[in-house]
Amino acid sequence: xxKRILIVDDSSIMRRMIRKTLEPGGHKIVGEARNxxxxxxxxxxxxxxxxxxxxxxxxxxxxxxxxxxxxxxxEARILFLSNFNAEAYSENAAxxxxxxxxxxxxxxxxxxxxxxx
Numbered sequence: 852x853x854k855r856i857l858i859v860d861d862s863s864i865m866r867r868m869i870r871k872t873l874e875p876g877g878h879k880i881v882g883e884a885r886n887x888x889x890x891x892x893x894x895x896x897x898x899x900x901x902x903x904x905x906x907x908x909x910x911x912x913x914x915x916x917x918x919x920x921x922x923x924x925x926e927a928r929i930l931f932l933s934n935f936n937a938e939a940y941s942e943n944a945a946x947x948x949x950x951x952x953x954x955x956x957x958x959x960x961x962x963x964x965x966x967x968x
Contacts, residue, residue: 852877853877853878853879854878854879854899854900854901854965854966854968855878855879855881855897855898855899855900855901856873856878856879856880856881856899856900856901856902856903856965857880857881857882857883857884857890857893857894857897857899857901857902857903858870858880858882858883858884858903859883859884859885859886859887859889859890859902859903859904859905859908859913859916860883860884860885860903860905860908860932861885861886861905861908861909862905863885865905865932865955866883868955868958869903869932869955869958869961870883872958872961872962873961873962873965876962876965876966877966878965878966881897881899882897882899885908886908886909886910886911886916887908887910887911887912887913887915887916887919888910888911888916890902890904890911890913890916890920891911891916891919891920891923894920894923894924894927895923900928900968901928901929901930901950901965901968902917902920902927902928902929902930903930903932903961903965904916904917904929904930904931904932904949905931905932905933905955906931906932906933906935907933907935913931913933914947917929917931917947917949918947921947921948925948928950928968929947929948929949929950930949930950930951930952930953930961930964930965931949931951931952931953932952932953932954932955932961933952933954933955934954934955934956950964950968951964
């Protein structure tokens with residue numbers, strides 16, 4: 852089933868890579884945010900099915916943005932993506948109610964997780 856996805860990452864290269872991973876799987880990218888502030892604003896206006904959220908970004912990081920999104924919509928589905936050690940962040944992500952935590956470079960895992968929802 853096609854999911855409407857908001858991609859949040861401060862790297863345009865990573866946003867492009869995530870888009871190229873998800874679109875062939877039949878998913879629609881409804882927006883791309885470069886930081887947490889944009890993510891919160893875009894979430895409210897676009898109402899995506901899923902948000903892929905980078906953990907570390909300037910201005911407002913992904914964890915803070917996710918908290919704000921979840922305060923607005925406790926049904927929000929957020930998938931954290933990072934190159935950092937999963938153990939250090941996955942526990943926080945799980946406690947927050949995220950649907951998962953995946954290494955950015957494991958595009959197959961990202962697609963499988965989103966397609967399985």
